[in-house]
Amino acid sequence: MIKYILKCNNKHEFESWFSNSSEFEKLEKKKLIECIFCNSTKVKKSMMSPQISNFKKENKNTIDHKNYYKIKKDLINMRKFVEKNFEFVGDKLSSKVRDIYYDKSKKKNIYGTATTKEKEELKEEGIELSTIPWLDKDN
């Protein structure tokens, strides 16, 4: 996991975690990274500045709760969407993904779990998995 300080075109700064640096690039290209304050998708990696230079600026990195709940709601909606439109294959994900990848006739949406090793193996074969945050619906 890599933590980046991100900055939007309205100069909001916030922190976000990514599984690796290419994940950030991928999400950025698809405009899937939103500023947590103003929902701008023009988000860039901010230079990692020494902590002392932020000393006088107040609470820039704290998430305000309105946005926090909005994001959480969006993530829960995304989960519901996936559950409704994708077939759950559990830990068989990597083999099912291969089946679909190599046999185009079976094209369908699936979701499940894959280990980091499985993901790396798939990546070597040119198959990219998307990882989405999976929130509990009832909290």
Ligand SMILES: [Zn+2]
């Ligand atoms: Zn912003």
